[in-house]
Amino acid sequence: MVDSFGRAISYLRLSVTDRCDCRCVYCMPERMSFLPRRDLLSLEELDRLCSAFVELGVRKIRLTGGEPLVRRDVMTLVRSLSRHLARGALDELTLTTNGSQLSRFAADLAASGVKRINVSLDTLDPETFRTISRRGDLAKVLAGLDAADRAGLRIKINTVALRGVNEGEAPALVEWAHGRGYDLTFIEVMPLGGAQRERQDQHIPLTQLRASLAERFTLTPSTHRSGGPARYCDVEETGGRVGFITPLTHSFCDACNRVRVTCSGKLYLCLGREDGVDLREPLRRSPRQDLLTDTLQAAIARKPAGHDFVAVRRGGLSSTERGMSVTGG
Numbered sequence: 001m002v003d004s005f006g007r008a009i010s011y012l013r014l015s016v017t018d019r020c021d022c023r024c025v026y027c028m029p030e031r032m033s034f035l036p037r038r039d040l041l042s043l044e045e046l047d048r049l050c051s052a053f054v055e056l057g058v059r060k061i062r063l064t065g066g067e068p069l070v071r072r073d074v075m076t077l078v079r080s081l082s083r084h085l086a087r088g089a090l091d092e093l094t095l096t097t098n099g100s101q102l103s104r105f106a107a108d109l110a111a112s113g114v115k116r117i118n119v120s121l122d123t124l125d126p127e128t129f130r131t132i133s134r135r136g137d138l139a140k141v142l143a144g145l146d147a148a149d150r151a152g153l154r155i156k157i158n159t160v161a162l163r164g165v166n167e168g169e170a171p172a173l174v175e176w177a178h179g180r181g182y183d184l185t186f187i188e189v190m191p192l193g194g195a196q197r198e199r200q201d202q203h204i205p206l207t208q209l210r211a212s213l214a215e216r217f218t219l220t221p222s223t224h225r226s227g228g229p230a231r232y233c234d235v236e237e238t239g240g241r242v243g244f245i246t247p248l249t250h251s252f253c254d255a256c257n258r259v260r261v262t263c264s265g266k267l268y269l270c271l272g273r274e275d276g277v278d279l280r281e282p283l284r285r286s287p288r289q290d291l292l293t294d295t296l297q298a299a300i301a302r303k304p305a306g307h308d309f310v311a312v313r314r315g316g317l318s319s320t321e322r323g324m325s326v327t328g329g
Contacts, residue, residue, distance in 0.1 A: 102144025
């Protein structure tokens with residue numbers, strides 16, 4: 001699949017559920033209204049959807065949520081999708097998780113062909129963790145990381161930088177992650193969904209955070225690329241890598257190779273745009289893949305040039321009221 005700007009779409013981020021066992025402040029409201037279960041795609045429909053994307057050239061699938069590992073019987077989907085890895089049609093099957101369920105699932109994930117995972121972790125302080133997640137347990141996440149290590153999964157830590165909350169922990173997070181052999185990526189908080197003014201107040205330009213890290217560490221631009229928007233630096237003192245994802249201060253849209261699909265079958269061609277394409281209807285109208293494939297190909301031609309996160313636009317507000325938990329992390 002190639003869009004109208006000549007970008008090959010090879011990366012699908014698929015939300016398997018909108019539910020989560022946390023309520024992170026930058027992701028969803030504390031009193032979250034979840035979709036009726038009848039609106040969610042079944043595991044079989046998710047499998048069909050992924051297969052259509054693979055046949056059209058997608059080489060990487062990332063499962064997201066909500067929290068993907070709280071979806072009932074989600075390993076049935078993971079094991080089924082692994083057939084695309086076995087036949088060489090898919091290069092990577094991975095997922096982003098909050099780590100709360102890894103103690104249960106890490107070994108099964110590894111056995112199903114998952115080689116690496118991203119774990120969202122914004123702090124190493126239990127009280128701050130509880131404040132950010134509203135109900136999470138840091139000890140449970142750390143135990144999950146131990147289980148993932150034992151299973152042989154490669155781990156990258158994703159940390160959302162929040163002004164006044166965790167920016168002072170950045171050096172300690174780098175030392176901790178690299179000490180365990182993990183890469184670490186900092187992410188700018190994105191103006192999605194409600195409470196946008198609050199997110200704007202919490203926003204830290206990662207140019208500023210990187211400069212503060214450079215006072216402590218020797219940072220050298222890295223040639224490493226993960227297939228996503230992160231740009232990496234090698235850290236001389238730790239021997240590890242630290243990444244920076246900067247949707248507000250530095251756009252990466254010109255190289256965008258990904259699309260997102262929600263657990264209800266809505267295809268979003270850009271994280272920062274509101275318009276989407278319904279895939280549930282063609283999925284359920286015909287058991288054949290033709291209609292779904294035609295819908296996908298027509299949709300890709302509509303992929304926009306870029307997002308609309310630049311803070312000066314719309315008085316600092318984003319172009320979408322859709323929260324991160326709806327789209328998938």
